[in-house]
Amino acid sequence: MTRFAIGVDLGGTNLRVAAVNEHGGLFDHLSLETLVERGREDVVDRMTNGILELVNRWKDRYQLAGIGIGIPGILRLKDGVLVASPNLPGWENFNVRAQIAKRLNSPFFLENDANAAALGEKWIGSGKDVKHLCFLTMGTGIGGGLIFDGKIWHGVSGMAAELGHVTLYPGGRLCACGNRGCLEAYAAASAVVSAAREMLQEGRASEGLQKLAASGSKLTSARIYELAKEGDPSAQEIFQMVGRALGMAIANFINIFDLDTFVLGGGAVEAWDAFEKSMFEEVALRSYVWRNDPREILKSSLGSQAGIFGAAYLALG
Amino acid sequence: MTRFAIGVDLGGTNLRVAAVNEHGGLFDHLSLETLVERGREDVVDRMTNGILELVNRWKDRYQLAGIGIGIPGILRLKDGVLVASPNLPGWENFNVRAQIAKRLNSPFFLENDANAAALGEKWIGSGKDVKHLCFLTMGTGIGGGLIFDGKIWHGVSGMAAELGHVTLYPGGRLCACGNRGCLEAYAAASAVVSAAREMLQEGRASEGLQKLAASGSKLTSARIYELAKEGDPSAQEIFQMVGRALGMAIANFINIFDLDTFVLGGGAVEAWDAFEKSMFEEVALRSYVWRNDPREILKSSLGSQAGIFGAAYLALG
Numbered sequence: 001m002t003r004f005a006i007g008v009d010l011g012g013t014n015l016r017v018a019a020v021n022e023h024g025g026l027f028d029h030l031s032l033e034t035l036v037e038r039g040r041e042d043v044v045d046r047m048t049n050g051i052l053e054l055v056n057r058w059k060d061r062y063q064l065a066g067i068g069i070g071i072p073g074i075l076r077l078k079d080g081v082l083v084a085s086p087n088l089p090g091w092e093n094f095n096v097r098a099q100i101a102k103r104l105n106s107p108f109f110l111e112n113d114a115n116a117a118a119l120g121e122k123w124i125g126s127g128k129d130v131k132h133l134c135f136l137t138m139g140t141g142i143g144g145g146l147i148f149d150g151k152i153w154h155g156v157s158g159m160a161a162e163l164g165h166v167t168l169y170p171g172g173r174l175c176a177c178g179n180r181g182c183l184e185a186y187a188a189a190s191a192v193v194s195a196a197r198e199m200l201q202e203g204r205a206s207e208g209l210q211k212l213a214a215s216g217s218k219l220t221s222a223r224i225y226e227l228a229k230e231g232d233p234s235a236q237e238i239f240q241m242v243g244r245a246l247g248m249a250i251a252n253f254i255n256i257f258d259l260d261t262f263v264l265g266g267g268a269v270e271a272w273d274a275f276e277k278s279m280f281e282e283v284a285l286r287s288y289v290w291r292n293d294p295r296e297i298l299k300s301s302l303g304s305q306a307g308i309f310g311a312a313y314l315a316l317g
Numbered sequence: 318m319t320r321f322a323i324g325v326d327l328g329g330t331n332l333r334v335a336a337v338n339e340h341g342g343l344f345d346h347l348s349l350e351t352l353v354e355r356g357r358e359d360v361v362d363r364m365t366n367g368i369l370e371l372v373n374r375w376k377d378r379y380q381l382a383g384i385g386i387g388i389p390g391i392l393r394l395k396d397g398v399l400v401a402s403p404n405l406p407g408w409e410n411f412n413v414r415a416q417i418a419k420r421l422n423s424p425f426f427l428e429n430d431a432n433a434a435a436l437g438e439k440w441i442g443s444g445k446d447v448k449h450l451c452f453l454t455m456g457t458g459i460g461g462g463l464i465f466d467g468k469i470w471h472g473v474s475g476m477a478a479e480l481g482h483v484t485l486y487p488g489g490r491l492c493a494c495g496n497r498g499c500l501e502a503y504a505a506a507s508a509v510v511s512a513a514r515e516m517l518q519e520g521r522a523s524e525g526l527q528k529l530a531a532s533g534s535k536l537t538s539a540r541i542y543e544l545a546k547e548g549d550p551s552a553q554e555i556f557q558m559v560g561r562a563l564g565m566a567i568a569n570f571i572n573i574f575d576l577d578t579f580v581l582g583g584g585a586v587e588a589w590d591a592f593e594k595s596m597f598e599e600v601a602l603r604s605y606v607w608r609n610d611p612r613e614i615l616k617s618s619l620g621s622q623a624g625i626f627g628a629a630y631l632a633l634g
Contacts (some may be wrong), residue, residue: 074605084605084609104549131473132472132473146573148465148470155449155574155576156575156577157610158575159610160574160575161573161575162572162573162575162605162606163572165575165604165605166569167485167565167568167603168484169331170485170486177605179602179603179605202375224351232366243318248484252484252569253573254332255480255483256478256479256480256570256573258471258472258473258474258475258476258477259472259473260473285496286477287482288494288496289391289479289482291495292391292400292401293400293476306464
């Protein structure tokens with residue numbers, strides 16, 4: 001009997017629940033909205049209902065291996081408490097594990113969403129066949145996941161791989177975490193927008209960027225990327241900033257871990273061609289381990305589904 | 318029959334060979350000079366002669382478990398080639414393992430010296446009873462060692478834990494590795510001297526520092542530390558720089574690894590009371606993982622012997 005698992009990716013906006021078989025085939029899924037504003041208990045209700053719906057649909061045909069759930073934020077593994085989560089306001093110090101357990105009545109794995117995505121890439125994505133992996137997911141924020149010897153590296157309390165919060169510019173842009181100059185403040189989608197706003201305020205934005213801002217349409221990293229592709233100098237400068245920050249962080253990670261493979265995922269990785277040149281330049285400049293022995297820096301091959309696959313693999317692996 | 322091992326710490330200046338028993342007792346040792354200027358083959362000759370001397374002295378009384386050798390620089394584990402080593406000029410791309418093997422005729426372990434020191438601290442030092450450990454050794458340069466689950470983390474090629482070469486100040490002071498703004502360029506003993514020289518050149522050095530420089534005695538980090546203890550403002554400012562750099566780096570390592578224990582060793586750790594305040598302030602400012610859950614940052618308890626003990630433990634463990 002083929003085994004399957006339920007993989008869940010609970011994001012600040014989207015809540016995705018999927019049924020995945022042991023060969024990495026996603027054969028059923030529910031795409032819901034998180035609707036954080038309805039309160040955390042309501043979100044957990046709808047999530048567990050979605051899980052049970054898919055379990056009941058398939059449990060007679062296939063063997064249920066288990067359930068894996070990825071959630072954003074700093075998760076304390078010991079007790080399943082979400083210590084902090086910028087994407088789930090109001091969930092600080094919420095015992096997520098206890099709340100889910102009350103509703104599911106069956107065992108499940110709870111994991112940080114970026115760790116889950118890293119595991120997905122390791123299972124069937126760009127990190128397939130690799131022993132160690134460093135994964136960065138570039139969305140509104142920047143999450144990280146470390147796979148050592150095929151397993152998620154949790155550290156002592158489950159809070160490891162907060163890779164978006166390494167300091168790159170000590171006196172730099174304020175980050176949501178309270179520090180200044182974090183990678184996240186320079187390379188996340190939100191950082192692209194912040195950098196554009198700074199340019200506009202300081203009166204050094206290109207004509208194209210000024211037009212975009214005046215057009216009334218929302219300033220997003222996707223729109224700024226479109227401008228960069230059209231050759232706009234301000235937009236290109238912004239993605240060079242992204243590349244330099246990523247390159248500096250990756251150089252540090254190479255010097256620290258000596259891993260062979262780095263995978264970049266999340267929506268903002270779409271702008272790869274706008275930041276890759278400055279990223280690779282910066283890695284070579286900053287890492288003498290790299291200069292002696294270059295490594296792979298790859299785009300995610302699973303895209304936004306990495307987290308679902310990884311969550312499912314928690315139960316299948 | 319009690320087991321013993323030979324532990325070797327080959328430094329740029331000193332070459333130490335010791336006999337250590339399985340309980341962590343150091344019962345015999347040779348303190349030699351490295352004399353790099355005589356050439357690498359000569360150094361390897363004297364090192365292996367020293368090893369054989371101690372082996373022959375004790376092999377009838379105790380059971381030889383093996384030999385462990387710590388050497389400075391980037392060591393490629395696959396073939397035992399020293400890829401780069403600022404402290405052993407002329408040893409670049411030297412096949413150290415083959416050269417030692419030719420002379421020893423018995424198996425031995427070869428390890429980066431900071432990794433060996435980290436293992437020593439884990440075995441019988443400040444990291445005793447700890448599962449994971451991040452070790453920084455502050456000497457002329459800054460080396461690093463990572464112990465995960467009780468074992469040295471090597472990465473894919475043995476070059477991991479180059480923790481002195483994480484970038485802290487992107488446009489900062491030039492580092493021996495070719496990058497700018499590395500931890501080493503701000504917190505090593507050599508950085509203390511460089512910072513003092515900068516102050517003198519820029520005409521902003523205190524009276525005390527000017528006097529020290531004019532006295533004809535060599536400007537060393539130890540002398541600058543003495544000044545700091547006497548309350549000299551320039552010397553104190555320099556050690557605040559050291560503390561900020563260490564704190565920023567440790568904050569990054571906490572966010573990355575989520576380890577519980579950090580150990581600082583090497584000669585420059587003697588100045589602990591001059592840098593600890595700014596170090597702890599910076600860690601709290603930079604790491605939100607720390608703010609949620611503080612960790613231990615400890616002085617090495619083995620001092621300059623950590624490397625010898627760790628090298629011996631490679632064979633005893």
